[in-house]
Amino acid sequence: MLYFESEFMESITNSMPLSNRTAVITGASGGMGSAIAARLVAEGAAVAVLGRRTEKLDQLAAGLSDGPGRIVPVTTDITSETDVEAAVATIHEALGEVDLLVNAAGVMLANPLSDGRSDEWETMIETNLTGLLRVTRAFLPDLLGHKHDVPADIINISSIAAHVVFPDYAVYAATKAAVTALSAMQRTEIARDGVRVTNIEPGLTDTELGTHLDNDRLRSELQSMFAAIEPIKAVDIADLVHYVVTRPANVNLRQVMILPTLQA
Template identity: 55%
Template structure:
């Protein structure tokens, strides 16, 4: 599918070091968007930026910790110096660390809340003026938040992860009432089982095996599937806001 009207747009993609973030950055750049790659892993970002540039795209690698407001503000300043104001923001940074609440893993709780919710808020705050300026100029302006079906489905031992994603889903809903009148579209995307690195950080052997079993039984979505959905969403006519999208593997009920 052609997404030629991405040409000339400036996109921010968090979590760009891997998975959905990296796939989204590649696709947006391939269709002419200037893409700022935000994540913590500098080597991964530099490699991706080099590949995008080699393919004829424009990319800026900006090492960023979304859990730290000062880091996000510094990234926003660098993007503006290089590309100008952003008109497309994709919050793809996230972490999934399942464990029973009874395990008392407050370290994991804090990490998920700081990344999945607070991190998204820091990014929104840093770029909201850019999005509003694009909307005021009657140019496309999009905020895309990557949530999860865990936001509204109950998976045992995923309580805190699901809570952070439910909060992000609800945040997106409320933001539409604030940003819509400014000409800024807000889209919340809830993927089901997807082949990414999220599961690599699980330290509960039983739950890691359970997730591996799901991947063995169900042909999962790919990161590129989600990236394609994002690109489709942000290239609709300005009057159209695809407000919430749930995307599942066909075999996942």
């Protein structure tokens, strides 16, 4: 047997199955959230999908109803404490305790700071940061109480905007930088309890996130970027999440930046 061949063969068979995992995914009424949900259900996980658009969640659930996993749509506004508390009760009743949380909900509302759009600032902070904190806190008792022989995971979807300067996206970038910093701090608090935290920072991604922009100049600039660079897709993020959460329990991919080749 070649040197390291036994270790290599062991790594191939060491992927953890998802058939015994129970996941919660926020922002699942579209984009990355729905793609991640589809992948996890296809791998046999029980998945609760959270989002504000009931019709989209129901369509997603109907489309995945024949998959090997289970899917439960739960209409939830993560900026509402009451909504999140109700969602936890619904999920516990339907699926039991959770061992995998994907914080994929997010909004991107770009404008120059001089415009003073406090409504946009509040929406991004409440969704991208405070909402993420609210959902994480709600499910931490489940995650911390899991059996240590199987993994428990928190996946936070941040952005390369946490590091890369994009003019007129200051507040969006600030919320994503906060998510990246928060992920590192979360890890220091809960890794000892066997909970892994992974911070994923996508680059240019083909989702509906860019449609949130109401500034014609910035929308045109973003469209030009899409014309010049072949973006990654939501299914690419889902593929990455699947890889991360199926590593052996002692392996934590703490931070992953995923970019289109031409943006790298």
